Amino acid sequence: MTPEQTRALILGRGIPRADGREKVTGRARYCSDVKPRGMLYACVQWCPFASAKGAPPPSLDAALKIRGVKAVRWLGQNGAHGKLAVALAESPEAADEALLALGTKISGNPVESNIERAVEKAKAAGRVPPPGPMPPAFQQAEVTAQCTVIVNQVQHAPLEPRGAVVHWTPEKVTVWESTQGVVMVRDSVANHFRLDRNQVQAICHYCGGGFGIKANFTGPLTILAAELSREFNAPVRLFHTRHGELATGGRGPSYTQIFLGAKKDGTLVAEHRRGLMSPGPTWYRFGTTTREQLPGVGGVHVSGAEGPLRAPGTPETQIVSEIAMDVMAEKLGIDPLEFRLKNSDSGLAQRLQRWFAAGGPKIGWDRRQRPAGATKGPLKRGIGLGCGEFAGRAGMHLAEVEVDVETGVVRVRKVVAVQDRGWVNRLTTESQVYGGVVMGLSWAMFEDRKFDPACGAFLTNNLEHYKIAGPVDIPEIEVILLGQEGDTAGVGEGPVVPIGGAIANAILNATGKPVRKAPFTPRNILAALAA
Amino acid sequence: MPDQDEPLEPAPAEGKEDRPGLNLSRRNFIRAAGVVAASTAAGGAASLAPREPQVPPAAGSPITLTVNGTARTLNVEPRTTLLSALRNQLEVTGPKEVCERGACGACSVLVDGILLNSCMLLAIDCAGKQVTTAEGLASGDKLDPVQEAFWYHDGMQCGYCTPGFVVAIRAVLNKKPNATLEEIKAGCAGNICRCGAYPRIFAAALAVARGEKTEVLS
Numbered sequence: 001m002t003p004e005q006t007r008a009l010i011l012g013r014g015i016p017r018a019d020g021r022e023k024v025t026g027r028a029r030y031c032s033d034v035k036p037r038g039m040l041y042a043c044v045q046w047c048p049f050a051s052a053k054g055a056p057p058p059s060l061d062a063a064l065k066i067r068g069v070k071a072v073r074w075l076g077q078n079g080a081h082g083k084l085a086v087a088l089a090e091s092p093e094a095a096d097e098a099l100l101a102l103g104t105k106i107s108g109n110p111v112e113s114n115i116e117r118a119v120e121k122a123k124a125a126g127r128v129p130p131p132g133p134m135p136p137a138f139q140q141a142e143v144t145a146q147c148t149v150i151v152n153q154v155q156h157a158p159l160e161p162r163g164a165v166v167h168w169t170p171e172k173v174t175v176w177e178s179t180q181g182v183v184m185v186r187d188s189v190a191n192h193f194r195l196d197r198n199q200v201q202a203i204c205h206y207c208g209g210g211f212g213i214k215a216n217f218t219g220p221l222t223i224l225a226a227e228l229s230r231e232f233n234a235p236v237r238l239f240h241t242r243h244g245e246l247a248t249g250g251r252g253p254s255y256t257q258i259f260l261g262a263k264k265d266g267t268l269v270a271e272h273r274r275g276l277m278s279p280g281p282t283w284y285r286f287g288t289t290t291r292e293q294l295p296g297v298g299g300v301h302v303s304g305a306e307g308p309l310r311a312p313g314t315p316e317t318q319i320v321s322e323i324a325m326d327v328m329a330e331k332l333g334i335d336p337l338e339f340r341l342k343n344s345d346s347g348l349a350q351r352l353q354r355w356f357a358a359g360g361p362k363i364g365w366d367r368r369q370r371p372a373g374a375t376k377g378p379l380k381r382g383i384g385l386g387c388g389e390f391a392g393r394a395g396m397h398l399a400e401v402e403v404d405v406e407t408g409v410v411r412v413r414k415v416v417a418v419q420d421r422g423w424v425n426r427l428t429t430e431s432q433v434y435g436g437v438v439m440g441l442s443w444a445m446f447e448d449r450k451f452d453p454a455c456g457a458f459l460t461n462n463l464e465h466y467k468i469a470g471p472v473d474i475p476e477i478e479v480i481l482l483g484q485e486g487d488t489a490g491v492g493e494g495p496v497v498p499i500g501g502a503i504a505n506a507i508l509n510a511t512g513k514p515v516r517k518a519p520f521t522p523r524n525i526l527a528a529l530a531a
Numbered sequence: 532m533p534d535q536d537e538p539l540e541p542a543p544a545e546g547k548e549d550r551p552g553l554n555l556s557r558r559n560f561i562r563a564a565g566v567v568a569a570s571t572a573a574g575g576a577a578s579l580a581p582r583e584p585q586v587p588p589a590a591g592s593p594i595t596l597t598v599n600g601t602a603r604t605l606n607v608e609p610r611t612t613l614l615s616a617l618r619n620q621l622e623v624t625g626p627k628e629v630c631e632r633g634a635c636g637a638c639s640v641l642v643d644g645i646l647l648n649s650c651m652l653l654a655i656d657c658a659g660k661q662v663t664t665a666e667g668l669a670s671g672d673k674l675d676p677v678q679e680a681f682w683y684h685d686g687m688q689c690g691y692c693t694p695g696f697v698v699a700i701r702a703v704l705n706k707k708p709n710a711t712l713e714e715i716k717a718g719c720a721g722n723i724c725r726c727g728a729y730p731r732i733f734a735a736a737l738a739v740a741r742g743e744k745t746e747v748l749s
Binding site for chain 2 (some may be wrong): 021023032035041075161206208241427428432437439442474504
């Protein structure tokens with residue numbers, strides 16, 4: 001290509017990614033595809049419970065007799081999805097068979113992972129004090145509004161699980177770990193085994209998704225694989241099963257009662273949040289802002305935080321702000337955009353106007369229901385907007401939904417995503433925004449990690465139970481980048497923030513009732529409609 | 532599922548756990564790592580159902596698969612899935628192991644032209660059949676139009692689901708060369724992309740269906 005062609009491509013649609021050929025032909029070698037000569041397969045038996053009673057070490061004899069099995073170790077980690085046992089064999093089938101042959105006997109403890117139920121139980125037990133008087137700033141309010149927003153536990157769920165192939169030789173240790181950072185893998189393996197960093201080589205040519213879960217230190221599976229490789233003098237492959245991948249990581253749930261106080265002209269004077277929530281950002285000008293973490297609600301089981309999740313702490317906080325803003329705007333009879341402009345500092349207001357000028361006509365904002373829930377019949381259409389920012393990457397998303405108020409089924413029909421940044425390569429930058437919208441939509445609509453309260457069994461331990469948005473769930477999505485070429489920042493995290501609020505507010509506009517609980521499944525929507 | 536509407540001839544029938552003559556339980560083929568939780572009647576606790584090995588490990592039987600046009604002979608145990616045979620024995624690693632139970636489509640292959648999840652098939656049931664993976668769609672450096680369109684339209688991010696999606700879209704377009712957006716979505720409904728490349732994947736598939744030029748300059 002000539003420089004002119006290159007420039008035209010950059011300023012035009014962009015350039016297809018450099019490794020596209022390897023990816024579309026299946027020839028890209030991910031770490032989970034690596035197979036050094038003589039490689040052995042390790043397989044871990046995971047504790048299937050959030051917490052378990054002590055499991056007696058089983059006899060290893062039957063397992064060790066299976067053809068191709070090199071070793072079986074009882075690890076006995078019976079808490080919080082621990083590793084119960086590991087088997088090492090010449091084939092993955094033999095390693096699995098060895099774990100089956102252990103006949104592990106273990107029982108789980110009751111667990112509370114439902115944050116709403118945990119709050120109710122704490123209230124019933126008298127551990128939560130009754131709400132005190134509202135903060136003094138609410139005395140200035142002429143209109144008050146409140147709502148409760150419960151946000152789900154969601155997972156990273158990269159399709160390539162965490163794990164590694166490790167080859168320990170006297171000269172060096174080679175680690176093919178699926179990671180977002182090979183340097184930290186090299187350093188943490190070297191630190192763990194007290195090796196010189198030059199003795200460890202970490203390789204990851206392709207990473208099959210991470211979203212933060214592969215962004216911290218080297219995984220515990222890598223250390224175990226390295227130990228086995230050293231002991232058995234062979235390369236060892238050890239990756240999470242899907243159960244193991246989904247059992248750890250992700251983000252915890254939140255429960256927020258939010259109270260807003262405003263003047264009749266739409267000026268917010270006070271905001272109070274009460275619940276179990278992450279600190280999160282304050283995006284709009286809420287007036288006097290107060291926070292009250294609920295004491296006495298303990299023991300809500302969440303997974304171990306093994307890595308940050310895309311835009312950590314932000315989507316689950318912003319969605320509460322966005323829902324509360326629309327509940328108050330509806331009560332005041334003010335357009336949601338006008339209400340936000342009135343309660344933003346001048347810099348934000350200018351940005352909101354710029355985003356809306358680009359996105360509002362695309363979604364058909366003037367078709368919004370007035371009043372909310374005005375569509376005749378059971379299939380109700382609604383349009384809403386949500387905003388948000390992560391690390392300077394901000395934008396406004398607008399969504400149109402159709403809600404069947406008889407069945408509670410929500411279909412997102414269209415999303416317009418306006419993001420405030422430019423690009424180096426327009427094609428792949430827009431792909432990142434599409435991806436953020438899809439993941440945020442999937443969190444809002446489908447994903448929900450669950451445990452059996454009676455025994456703590458992890459129920460959503462594979463993809464038929466832990467629902468991720470698939471092809472038929474994807475609406476028309478229009479991406480609008482308002483920056484310019486070269487006006488760049490990492491773009492992947494920002495777009496997961498606004499989408500949840502946009503969908504929630506479109507549902508409010510369609511039905512006249514605020515959503516109370518994510519994900520917006522038929523059950524949760526019917527409960528909100530009945531409230 | 533819409534992408535699996537062809538007769539699933541080589542696979543065990545849905546819901547039929549025991550296969551006469553083989554004395555095998557399909558569950559034993561699926562790597563559940565040996566633990567299943569079951570609630571007790573009392574409701575306060577549960578225990579894992581201990582399971583004895585039901586499959587005596589065998590030395591394996593020789594079968595011949597035609598993989599991407601080349602006849603390959605290998606020894607497989609009765610429990611070996613087609614996915615495991617491809618990845619671990621033949622080192623054809625385009626099909627990925629993600630869910631191991633037909634819930635994600637990352638292991639999609641064509642078996643005698645039919646789109647199937649290779650994690651749900653026994654290798655031994657595929658003896659004598661033609662297996663095509665993403666690797667086999669290209670001939671040398673010449674990409675299949677579906678692959679070229681995926682590249683041109685950026686129908687991928689991390690790329691882990693891509694070989695499965697490419698095969699699924701190829702199967703849709705084999706059946707309906709001028710497929711509509713809705714037909715394309717239905718045709719790959721069994722595949723999941725966690726990076727959210729769906730809009731790009733649909734654009735790529737539609738470009739092929741409409742005969743649009745999608746050559747990547749290099």
